[in-house]
Every structure is written in C-alpha cells, then in structure tokens.
Amino acid sequence: MGMDTRKALSELLAHQKRIDRLSAAAGILFWDEQVNLPPGSAAFRAEQNGYYAELLHRESTLPEVGQWLDTLEADRDSLSDDERVIVKEARREYDREVKLPGEFVARRSKARSESFHAWVEARKKNDFASFAPHLRKALDFSREEAEYQDAEDAYDFFVDVYDPGMSTAVIDPLFAKLSEGLRPILDTILSAEDTTPPDLFRGFPVDGQEAFLREVVAAFGFDFNVGRLDRAVHPFCGGHPLDTRMTTRYDPDNPLDSLSSAMHETGHALYEQGLPTDYPGTALSHAAGMAAHESQSRIWENQVGRGRPFWRHWEPRYRAFFKEQLAKVDSDQLYRAINRVAVTPIRVDADEVTYNLHIILRYGLERDLFAGRVAIGDLPEAWNERSRDLLGFTPASDTEGCLQDVHWCEGMFGYFPSYTLGNLLAAQLWYAAKDTLPDLEEDFGRGDYTRLLGWLRENVHSKARRENANGLAERATGRPLGTEALLRYLRERYLPLYTT
Amino acid sequence: MGMDTRKALSELLAHQKRIDRLSAAAGILFWDEQVNLPPGSAAFRAEQNGYYAELLHRESTLPEVGQWLDTLEADRDSLSDDERVIVKEARREYDREVKLPGEFVARRSKARSESFHAWVEARKKNDFASFAPHLRKALDFSREEAEYQDAEDAYDFFVDVYDPGMSTAVIDPLFAKLSEGLRPILDTILSAEDTTPPDLFRGFPVDGQEAFLREVVAAFGFDFNVGRLDRAVHPFCGGHPLDTRMTTRYDPDNPLDSLSSAMHETGHALYEQGLPTDYPGTALSHAAGMAAHESQSRIWENQVGRGRPFWRHWEPRYRAFFKEQLAKVDSDQLYRAINRVAVTPIRVDADEVTYNLHIILRYGLERDLFAGRVAIGDLPEAWNERSRDLLGFTPASDTEGCLQDVHWCEGMFGYFPSYTLGNLLAAQLWYAAKDTLPDLEEDFGRGDYTRLLGWLRENVHSKARRENANGLAERATGRPLGTEALLRYLRERYLPLYTT
Numbered sequence A, B: 001m002g003m004d005t006r007k008a009l010s011e012l013l014a015h016q017k018r019i020d021r022l023s024a025a026a027g028i029l030f031w032d033e034q035v036n037l038p039p040g041s042a043a044f045r046a047e048q049n050g051y052y053a054e055l056l057h058r059e060s061t062l063p064e065v066g067q068w069l070d071t072l073e074a075d076r077d078s079l080s081d082d083e084r085v086i087v088k089e090a091r092r093e094y095d096r097e098v099k100l101p102g103e104f105v106a107r108r109s110k111a112r113s114e115s116f117h118a119w120v121e122a123r124k125k126n127d128f129a130s131f132a133p134h135l136r137k138a139l140d141f142s143r144e145e146a147e148y149q150d151a152e153d154a155y156d157f158f159v160d161v162y163d164p165g166m167s168t169a170v171i172d173p174l175f176a177k178l179s180e181g182l183r184p185i186l187d188t189i190l191s192a193e194d195t196t197p198p199d200l201f202r203g204f205p206v207d208g209q210e211a212f213l214r215e216v217v218a219a220f221g222f223d224f225n226v227g228r229l230d231r232a233v234h235p236f237c238g239g240h241p242l243d244t245r246m247t248t249r250y251d252p253d254n255p256l257d258s259l260s261s262a263m264h265e266t267g268h269a270l271y272e273q274g275l276p277t278d279y280p281g282t283a284l285s286h287a288a289g290m291a292a293h294e295s296q297s298r299i300w301e302n303q304v305g306r307g308r309p310f311w312r313h314w315e316p317r318y319r320a321f322f323k324e325q326l327a328k329v330d331s332d333q334l335y336r337a338i339n340r341v342a343v344t345p346i347r348v349d350a351d352e353v354t355y356n357l358h359i360i361l362r363y364g365l366e367r368d369l370f371a372g373r374v375a376i377g378d379l380p381e382a383w384n385e386r387s388r389d390l391l392g393f394t395p396a397s398d399t400e401g402c403l404q405d406v407h408w409c410e411g412m413f414g415y416f417p418s419y420t421l422g423n424l425l426a427a428q429l430w431y432a433a434k435d436t437l438p439d440l441e442e443d444f445g446r447g448d449y450t451r452l453l454g455w456l457r458e459n460v461h462s463k464a465r466r467e468n469a470n471g472l473a474e475r476a477t478g479r480p481l482g483t484e485a486l487l488r489y490l491r492e493r494y495l496p497l498y499t500t
Helices: A003-035 A039-060 A063-074 A081-098 A102-125 A128-148 A154-162 A168-191 A206-220 A255-274 A290-304 A308-321 A331-338 A352-371 A376-391 A416-436 A440-445 A450-459 A469-477 A484-498 B003-035 B039-060 B063-074 B081-098 B102-125 B128-148 B154-162 B168-191 B206-220 B255-274 B290-304 B308-321 B331-338 B352-371 B376-391 B416-436 B440-445 B450-459 B469-477 B484-498
Strands: A227-231 A237-240 A243-248 B227-231 B237-240 B243-248
Touching: A003 A039, A003 A063, A003 A081, A003 A237, A003 A243, A003 B003, A003 B039, A039 A081, A039 A102, A039 B003, A039 B039, A039 B243, A063 A081, A102 A128, A128 A154, A128 A352, A128 A376, A154 A168, A154 A352, A168 A352, A168 A416, A168 A484, A206 A227, A206 A255, A206 A308, A227 A255, A237 A255, A243 A255, A243 B039, A255 A290, A255 A450, A290 A416, A290 A450, A290 A469, A308 A331, A308 A440, A352 A376, A352 A416, A352 A484, A416 A440, A416 A450, A416 A469, A416 A484, A440 A450, A450 A469, B003 B039, B003 B063, B003 B081, B003 B237, B003 B243, B039 B081, B039 B102, B063 B081, B102 B128, B128 B154, B128 B352, B128 B376, B154 B168, B154 B352, B168 B352, B168 B416, B168 B484, B206 B227, B206 B255, B206 B308, B227 B255, B237 B255, B243 B255, B255 B290, B255 B450, B290 B416, B290 B450, B290 B469, B308 B331, B308 B440, B352 B376, B352 B416, B352 B484, B416 B440, B416 B450, B416 B469, B416 B484, B440 B450, B450 B469
Parallel strands: A227 A243, B227 B243
Antiparallel strands: A237 A243, B237 B243
C-alpha cells in the first residue's frame, strides 16, 4: 500500500469514527425525545433536529471524503478484503448523502418532527384528514430524495437503503409464496375452537412486570453496564452499541405484550452490543441491514420467547411475581395465551401467523402510493379494502387502520418488508442453530442462552455489514432467503395448539 | 440602516439562533450524562463530547460571522440600542472563541469528561494523588486558554467570562468587607446554645419528598410544560429556557437538603424560563452572568424558602406528607432546623452564614493556584490551613476538603466568586422588592409568589444580558453590589434565633 493510500485510509477511518460519535449523539437526542421531552418542547426540539441533521449531513459530505475514496478506489488491489468492504460501504453512503442538498436535509428533518407530532394527534382523534397533508409531504420528500439519487425506481431505492441488495424483484415472489403458504395454516387455526379465555390477564402491576422483564433481558445477555431499559410510548432500541437505549411500555391488562416487546427489543440490542467496535462508523461495525436486525429481534421474541423450554424455566418466576393474577391460569392456558393466534387490527399486537399479512398489506400499499395508483386521500379506503382481502375484516376506524403505524409519518417508506424478511431469516437461522448445537432448547429450560447467543454472535453479529441478509442466510443456513423455514416453524408451533 | 447592514444583521441573528439550538442539544447531552448514562459508557460519551465541542466551536467561529460583525460595527450609528447590545456580546463571544484552536477545544472537552470521572473516583476513595494529574491538566488548560486570549491576568479573564465586567479588583474589597462583617454574626451564633436536636429528620420516604417538592416547585412558577425535574447525583439546572432540565437528589435522612436544593435549582430555572426568547443565542436571550443567576437561585432558596411566611403556608402540607416523621417536631423546631447555623466541612451543606466563608476560601486558593503560590501537590494542606483560619476546623479527609467540589475538575476556575456575588445581589434585590411591593411576604403565607416572580421577571429576567450583575444592582436597587444588604438580612434572620 502506497503512502497516499495509507494516509487516505487512516483519514477515512478517523472521519468515520467522528461521524459515528456525532450520530450517536443524535441517537441519544432521539431517545430523549421519545422518553423525556416535556410536552411543550416539541417544536423546539424539531428545530434542533433540523439544524443537527444539516450539520451531520455537511460533515458526512466534506469534499475530502470523496478524495480519500477516489485515492482508495484507484489503489483497490492493495487493500485487504475488509478494507474493500469499508471503502465500498463508505462510497455508497457518501454518494447517497452528497447528492442531497443540505437545505433539503434540514427541511425534511424539521418536517418529520412536525409530522410525527401531527400523526400522534391524528391517531388519537381518529382524524386522517388532519394527517393527510403531512403524509403527502412525507411522500413528496421521498420522491424528491429519489430524484436527487437518480434512482431508477424510487421505491426500490428505499428498499435497498434499509436492506442493501434487496429489491421488489426479490420480495414479490417471496411474499406471494408466503401469502399462499400462510393461507392453509391460518384457515386451520381459524376453523379450530379458540380455547384461550381472553380475560385472564388483568391487573398485573407495572413494577412487577418491569422487574420480571429485567431479569429476562439480563438472562438473554443484555449488558446493562452499557445500556438502559426505559419506558416510552413506542418500544424501540436506539442509541449505540456502546450506549444502548431500549424502551418498552407496560399495560397492567396486557402483560404479555410488554414481555414480547421487551424480548423483541432485546434481540435488537444484543445484535447492536454484539457488533465489532474496532472500526466505528464503517461497514465493519454496522448491522447488515434492517431485515437482519429484525431477524435478531424475532428469534428472541418468538423462537425463544414463545417456546415451551423458555417457559419451563421462567414460569415459576413469573408466578412468583404474579401469584394472585395467575392463580386461575394453569400452565397450559399460559402457554396457549402466549401463542394465541387471532386476527387483530393492529400490526404490533398481531400473532406470528397473521403478522406477515399485515406487512404484505403495507408493502402493497406503499408500492401503490409510490406508483400513484393510490392517492393519499384514498388511503383509508384502500387500506380497508386490503384488510378485508388479506385479513378478513374492516378496521373499525382509521386509528385501527391506516393511522396505526409510525413509519410513514417519518417518511420510512420501504422499511416494512424488512419485518417479514426478518421473520424469514429468523426461522432459517433458528433451524441452522438447532442443527449445529445439539439439544439447544434444553439450555433454555435451564435459563441458559449462552450457546445460542454465541452462535448468533459468530454467524450474524460479528459479520457486521460484510454480508447482507441474503448473504447471511446463504452462509449461515446454506440457502438464500426463502419461505420454507418460516412456514415449517409456524406449522410446528401452532398447528398442534389448534388441532384436536 | 443600509442594505448591507440589514443583511449582516439578519444573517447574524440566524446564525446565533442556529448556535443556540445546537448548544441546546449539547445541554441535553450533558443532562443525559448526569442523569442517564450507563456506567460503562463514560469514555464513549467523553469522545462524543469532544467531537461535538469541536463542531460547535467551528460553527461559532465561521469567518462570515467576523465579517457580519465588521459590517455592523462599521455602521454602528444606524443600530438600535438592543441591536448594539447584540453586536457587542456577539463580538465578545466570537473573539473569545476564534482565538481558540479547534483541536484545543476538542482536547479540553475530552480531558474534562475524563477528569470528571477521575474526580468522582478520587472523592469516593479519598485519593487526592490519583486526581492531582487531572487537576494539573485542568489548570494547564486554563492557562493555555488565557494565553490564546492574550489575557492580562488569567484569573481575571475567567472571572469576566462568568460575570461580564467583574474582576478581582472589585471582588477583593467586597469579600474583605463581607468576611469582616460575618465574623461578629458568626461569633454570636456559635457562642449561643444550639437548640436544634440534629437527629429529628430521619426516614423521610423519597417518593413523598419528591411529591412535596414538585408542589413547591410548581407553586413558585416552574413550567413543567417545558421542563422536567429528575434525580441526579449533583443537583443542577440545565437544558434551555424552552426545555429546562432540573435535577435534585434525595436522602431519606436529610430531607431539608433535598428541599433547599430543589428550591435553589428552581430559582435558576425560573430565571431561564423568564428570559426573552425572541432573539435566541444573543445577549437579548441570555442570562446576565453567573452572579445574577445565583442571585435568583438564592432568593428562592433562602429569602423565600427559609422564611416563616413560606412555612406558614407549607408546614401543614409537609406534615400531611410526613405525619409520623414530624410527630415529635413542633413548628418552632422545624423552623430552627431549616435555619440551623453550624460550621460544616461541605460547602453545599453549609448554612447561609458560613456559606460565604467557604467561597472566600476557594477564591483565595484559586488565585494562589493561578499565581503559582500554591502547587497542586500542596493543595490539600493549603486547603486545610485556610479551613482552620476561616472556619475553625481541619477537614477529616480530602473528600471533605479539597476534593469536595466538581468545579475545578472541569476547569471551572473563577466561577466560585459568583456564588457570593449572587448572595450579595439576592439580598439587595430582596429588600428592593419588599420596598416596592407592600406586604410582599403576606403573599407567601397564602402560597402565592406571583408578585415576587413578576418583579423579578421585570427587573432581572426580562433584561437578559443588557446589564451585568452590577448594572442590575444599580438599576433595580439603586446602588452597586455591596455587603450591607446581605449582612442586614443575615442579622435579621439569624440573630433572633441565636440570642436568648
């Protein structure tokens, strides 16, 4: 490696680290906005976010960065494999950022904050009309961004942002096959008698829920020395691998939801905390993409957290916390409640079987919005129509329909498919781990997750962004992303509960 | 005003607003570091702070700012009085910032974070030796900064940073007179019998303390719609007028300390929340200086919060919260406990009478450190010697001596005098308010603080940085900062309690 190349590399690495640290500060501010912001300070924070986003954008697009990348690319042969990964990803990010005018970034950031607060209000009041202008703006911002990027297809561009290498050409057949495969499973379940009395879980004190949760989260391997778990309206995992901020919410009358949410966010957090930190801000320290991220949240929430072995260990502890509340619930009822399948209007409340139908609904609508086949004003009706088609019911209100999710208000179009891609990957990883680690689930019966976490660290976390979701699947499970594993898993877990 | 001047002004105002918003983000990060930071994330946060400080420095010192200021200064006659205030202060800040190299700012910010954590450890372990290198570094940073500034006297330079227009030439005679005036008051008190049984305040549940505090804080006028009150090891008031973050701490066995601290921070917060917000980031939106700030915290903590009228209203409520704990404390004992004077090693635990002696001790030591008359290694002994002189005792350990305060570890030399200057100003403002507002204290007996707050808003808060501490004193109280009002106040409040 020549001196110029070496210098360009070290400058690039220093720059990426700096951007990583400054982005981490933005991550803490985002967390603070969700967890702590006084109600009257929202507009003020929106302004701060706008200025900060513009500043970060400017720092990310310094002309020197382009020059370092040119130097490194011209001397590509002298780079190691890892160095090439760093340069490739840095180029991808730089090119994407540099095409966006700073004023656009600031304008969009401010609009996003405003749109978020408008969405909160609109959802509260079931008032789609008041939100429609913000949604239109969000869509316009995305279209404008895609134009700056000279994207061939605007929607595909955003899919690729969240999941490098992914596209509608890959997703379409996967989702079609999944939809087809889910149908008979769901039909069997829905035609069976629902044996779960729904009203058993009432009056679980929030403090007890939180104390129990914290034990589970710590047992999974979350490192509280460099992370926190707080309360927020929307559960999420934010911050940075070196300062991880998870949130969850508690409802005394829906304790299983809090538990699932916390295990889900823990999966995200374990991925973040398992990422290598040697080259901060580069592809060697970043997660592979959102599908890979969702695979990690799902595997802990579902494959682990809804399984009998998990509950074999934790049920006595859960009963110790909620003796009275669970007095009339036997072990089988508890397990059935945890794995109850029922069509519900709200995605985040959905069970594992119907969840992907919620995603397929949104995926179709996003594409239609981008293609102009559905107008913003017609969204509620289009949503309801698809809900009837896919899920068999009409939402009682827009609050339970097209206003339920936060994503679109913040311009996160193209993100939804990641959830289902993540479910596909989670199931594939699950069977691969079980094949490699004999009697894996017996560990869970002892509350021991070290072998599973170790396997995920090795096969997913430590790879950082060297591979995308498909690459991870191929290397770790021997085949590309497909639907077989998920359908097999759903059949194995749910059909025994719903066939007599 | 010509077009160029008009343009320069509007550019400058936009820039100041931007810096204000970006600084506010830094304020939230500081609050987060004190309130939320996971223990293992300290070094990571120190890095973030370093990068962020450098970025803010760079943004504050853009060459355009200097050009706008030149244009405005050249056309000074066309500016209004307020515009001149804005330009003068912007010039002061710009010149100060522009002289500092960015790498110095980043280096110092990182060192400060490290020094803070080293100080926490050293204080915990009573290990001055482990902290000494950090303190030496902090002092070197300050000397280096003063050199960049071509300051005639390094210590005076920092005094002026915290309190514009203030200097050792003004402080020396004030502190000498105060010291002299305090002596007979303290002698009288110490020779009287201490009638407060010290062990009455035990086992006050923290939740009750917090609930009571919040009522008091809200009654004073703190706006929770744009502010928060949280728990932290060190009570402080941070954030921004539009998102004010106060903290306090609770000790079940020292409830009066928590209460005083909270009232103190509320005074700071009321000042912040009372500042005009029309010209963010300029002298028209900034507090006058730290002495003025301390005057506001002190007036609410002491002149209001330790008075009989305050307690006439709040005592029943306090007893409702702590019925059992206060069962054996009669009203007179409660009042005496609140106004107990006793020499204690820790400044922040000190009563109003001895507090200023703690400051005079630090002020003398700071000057000697800067002048090289005291070496870092000799600081513990120098501290103890002065403690004997001024307060009559030798601290039992460095933790109770020269390691007790956070200021020096973060390089805040020259800040300490502000506390006593603030006490002087508070007493002057107090008598001026009482002279103007007939029967002011009767309001407090009804839990009503609107007239006092209104007077402070008008005479202090709304002035922003148009006047410094001395200017505020002269306009609002008819005389410059002096010692008479404070000495009068201390005599009136304390001598009746300690003479029989």
